[in-house]
Amino acid sequence: MRPEKFHGRYENEGKACDAPDCQEAGEFRAPGTRRAGFDGPGEWRWFCLQHVREFNAGYDWFEGMSADEILAAQSPIAGWERETRAFKPGAGTVPRWADFDDPLDAIGARAADIRKRAAGRQATARFSAKEADALSAMGLGPDTDLHSLRKRYSALVRRFHPDRNGGDRSQEARLQRVVEAYQMLRKSAAFT
16 A cells, blocks of 8 residues: 555545645545534535644534433444334244244245245236236136136137127127137237
């Protein structure tokens, strides 16, 4: 390491030293009048090496604090005293350790559940949004194959066709939706 290199130097900032009557470059930053907090990072003052050393020698971080505030700031848990969300027992599908004789069985049950959910997401991912809508119009799930699609289509056509309902045309719109859904799905890349 070179001796002229100092920790905290910002060489390319192009700022002048904030000390009065100093013409040196302000390469070192020091806390400004507004501290970092909820509203942002605060302000910085920029000093040359000599003036930042003088500033640091006289700087008091606790300036303006009461005795109780100083004690709280020096606490080992300062900054960690915030409320966390409550964890409810039985939330989700996490296995209860007491239900298993071997901890590895509990881990295996959790892994099996994760694999099952991933397979369900992968099954729905093979259909586009329009195809998924068509599947729901036909009352089918994402694990449908081409054979069950054809079987469901035949059942729905028989149910909604006017010739099968004594000439009643009230279900004609539903029949049209089923036919459109089937036409889209039978050409789907998910079945090839």
